[in-house]
Amino acid sequence: MKTLQQRFPFPLEEDQFRYSNNLKPLNPPCCIQLTQEYPDEVAEKRRLLETHSERCFKALPQTSLAQWEVVDLMTHQLSVTYPEYFALDKDGDSWVFQNHLLGETYAFTFGVDSTLPLAPLNWIGSHVQEDLIIMTQRDEELYLDAGQLCFPSAWSIAFDLGMAFHEIHQPVPWNLELAEKIRRFLLRVEAGQPWTRLNWAMHVGKRLHLAPETFDEWGPARYTLTPDKVGNEVQFRVEEQCVARLPGSQSLLFTIHTYLISLAELVNHREWAHKLYHVLATLPDSVARYKGLAVYRQQVIDYLEKYQ
């Protein structure tokens, strides 16, 4: 079996901070990336869905059509893009999906919820590393109406469910005009033409599941960071986000693949260390707070300075 890829999409293109709409056409148009972390991350997802389902999956009743569209889209993308790992056989509405990585086979009737072990979005999400979010579009607005969110970067789908785009992203500490431009752009995303962007943050402690529900478990680490721990404990966190139009429901599917790399690993790439150092040095205070690194930013800058 072909080895899963090593991948870390480094997001910084310049030597100074610049918040911009960095959306690009997704080519090839596949919203799913399989990486070497697949077995561990899918196992962690499934553990979270088992033990904290109320925190990790929410869906409003009107999203059933959109959820099945996601099943349709992703089973096809997985079987076409990764035929050595996934297979899909269809006979009318009778579908069989095979996950060779995990040795699992599912036979179900497309469109019938009861033939799957989980809600459709939740089920297909348990086969990929990405978090999956559905936003429905109505009255020139986008609403977060369903999602599987196992690896949040300090936000809660339990609270945000049902919110409009501008309500979810308030308060944005910079450039409200840009946020509005992004919203209008998303309203016009067309089926068959997905887009992608990279977003980054930093956290202390190697942990994908950063839920505000458990802030008292992972939050204090940032206040006790010492210089000798910066290299191994501080994680550079990147989200590879894709957005695709679901033509039947006219909803938008957002996929979020989260990558972590410690600073100790990152500095092995000198160009990355150089760019991150200069971006952190020029980052406005408001943005630093928003990205969760205001408390220890200087410690990270001091660490990176050794590699300039």
Next chain:
Amino acid sequence: MTNPSRQPLTKFQVKSHCRKHVLFTGTDAMDEGVAAILSEFTATEFPVEWNRIEEHFPLSNPSEVFGQMPVAHTWRHASLDCGLHSYLRNQPIGTCLYLACSWSSARSIERIAREIGYGSDEIQIQAYGQRYTQVFCISCYHIHPLTDSSVLTCPNCGKTIEASDVYSRHLDAVLGYIMVDNHLEKGTPSC
């Protein structure tokens, strides 16, 4: 008994696409304002339905104030979810909703209406009173009444939380973040 602290109302905007006017008034909406609104709706010659919400004080007999205008329904605020879905869903296309009531009632009605499919140009709100009344504990998901203090101990899980100004219409509550040694975490998705 009537509440002496009545809230003044201005007229709603009657839009050309409206083919039926459905008005919801709360306990504190001033009689004079409600009467003026009903008169303007009646002048359009489209059907008018008037719903009253009993928010705290029992409502006076409407005929004593508004003569022959019938009341379609009287709803108790605590049980708005019961029956309102069906009532709103059964309204004809072109129905416009006008909410002259407390913020709490208005948010409940608007949420239900939007879930059914009413658009923003079909709902107008003149609300009064405290805008937010509940806080959502992010730790245990229980919803509690807001007090004057923004920091409180969740009576369900015992965590110290701080009420933010981030509001969820779906939950009708603001978000209460966990405090750790006076520190909060306020993240947002993917920005």
